[in-house]
Amino acid sequence: MHLSLRTYITGFAASILLTLAPYMLVTHHLASKSSLLVGVVAAAILQLIVQLGFFLHVDLKPNSRTNLLTFVFTGIIVVIIVFGSLWIMHDLNYFMMDPIMNISH
Amino acid sequence: MTSVAIHQTHHNHEHEADEKAAFGFWIYILTDCLLFATIFAVYAVLRPATFGGPGPAELFSLPYVLVETFLLLTSSFTFGMAMLGRQAGKPSRVLPWMVVTFVLGLSFVVLEVHEFAHLIAEGHGPQSNAFLSGFFGLVGTHGLHVSCGLIWMALMMFQVSRKGLTAPVARKLFNLSLFWHFLDIIWIFVFTFVYLMGAI
Numbered sequence: 001m002h003l004s005l006r007t008y009i010t011g012f013a014a015s016i017l018l019t020l021a022p023y024m025l026v027t028h029h030l031a032s033k034s035s036l037l038v039g040v041v042a043a044a045i046l047q048l049i050v051q052l053g054f055f056l057h058v059d060l061k062p063n064s065r066t067n068l069l070t071f072v073f074t075g076i077i078v079v080i081i082v083f084g085s086l087w088i089m090h091d092l093n094y095f096m097m098d099p100i101m102n103i104s105h
Numbered sequence: 106m107t108s109v110a111i112h113q114t115h116h117n118h119e120h121e122a123d124e125k126a127a128f129g130f131w132i133y134i135l136t137d138c139l140l141f142a143t144i145f146a147v148y149a150v151l152r153p154a155t156f157g158g159p160g161p162a163e164l165f166s167l168p169y170v171l172v173e174t175f176l177l178l179t180s181s182f183t184f185g186m187a188m189l190g191r192q193a194g195k196p197s198r199v200l201p202w203m204v205v206t207f208v209l210g211l212s213f214v215v216l217e218v219h220e221f222a223h224l225i226a227e228g229h230g231p232q233s234n235a236f237l238s239g240f241f242g243l244v245g246t247h248g249l250h251v252s253c254g255l256i257w258m259a260l261m262m263f264q265v266s267r268k269g270l271t272a273p274v275a276r277k278l279f280n281l282s283l284f285w286h287f288l289d290i291i292w293i294f295v296f297t298f299v300y301l302m303g304a305i
Contacts, residue, residue: 003192008185015178019296023171026301036305044297048290055181055286067131074135078142085146 003057011054018047123276130280134287137250141291144246145298148239152303156234161303164229170300173216174292177251180209181289188282196269199278203262206285210255217248240299247295250288257281 022043025036052058058067152161183206190198221241224230231241261281264274 003185003189005186005189008182008189011185012178012182015181016175019171019174019178019293022297022301023167026304027167033305037302040297040301040305044293047293051181051286051290051293055185055289056283066128070132070135074138077139081139081142082146082149086149089150 007054011050014050014054015047018043018050119272123272123279126276127279127283130283134283137287138291141243141246141294144239144243145294148243148299151235151239154235156236158229158234158237160236161240161299164224165300165303167300167304169216169220170296173213173220174296176209176213176216177289177292180206180213181286183209184282184285188278191270191275191278194270196265199265199270200262203258203265207255207258207262210251210258210285214248214251214255217244217251221245243299244295247288247291250291254281254285254288257284 022040025031025039029036031039052071058064058071060068183202187199187202187206190196190202221244224237229237231238258281261274261278265278268274270278
């Protein structure tokens, strides 16, 4: 693996851009609430990819394939944990607070 | 076998051991990812439970957090510069960048502690409501990781200056770089999901 100054500078510039852009969007309220949410999350995911590629040097070359595979596996678990928790807790709140259900029992 | 060939195989073995160690550390980082995923989930679930108190939009100052973010981002870059020095095999190009990284990391921790102290002084400590418990738990865990990273970095600076870039030192330095960049990525998600989305 050969590191170059160029890679780090590109990564750094992209990170700054991907931090400032959502920050500006939010502080200046440049879009509707739902599109702001989408934009902010998209910037974070792009930032994740940029930093993985330029700083952590995870790429598609065969010798870092295992790193990438284990990372993708972890990513799937992370998504299940986060969205699963939100989904379950949201449903739980919903059923605990529904008055009609309380009456019918 | 000529001495060159022997040297070559020895070198390959060492290289293989290096790669194994790096992969092992990569697995640790991924498990740490899972730890953060669970506390992110906890924060997301508890986020509306403010018990009538103020939410993230009222409590947090975005410009302040932007400064914290830039400190950590820049420290990730300067650590990259130290890694370039490591690649060139020159301790004199590693140490100054590590010092810069250390100072940036320390400033980040100081700012975070100041933010926490301010919140607690205003009566918004972790015991006030579930949302704040989740917030202090998540951001505090990240801050604790950064602090551990700083201790590790101080030790590595000592080792680089005393022993130079020997194979074990270079290997540990590489693992520390993975850890440091990883913490930067976690912070990006804290910045996005706690602070930016809290302000929307």
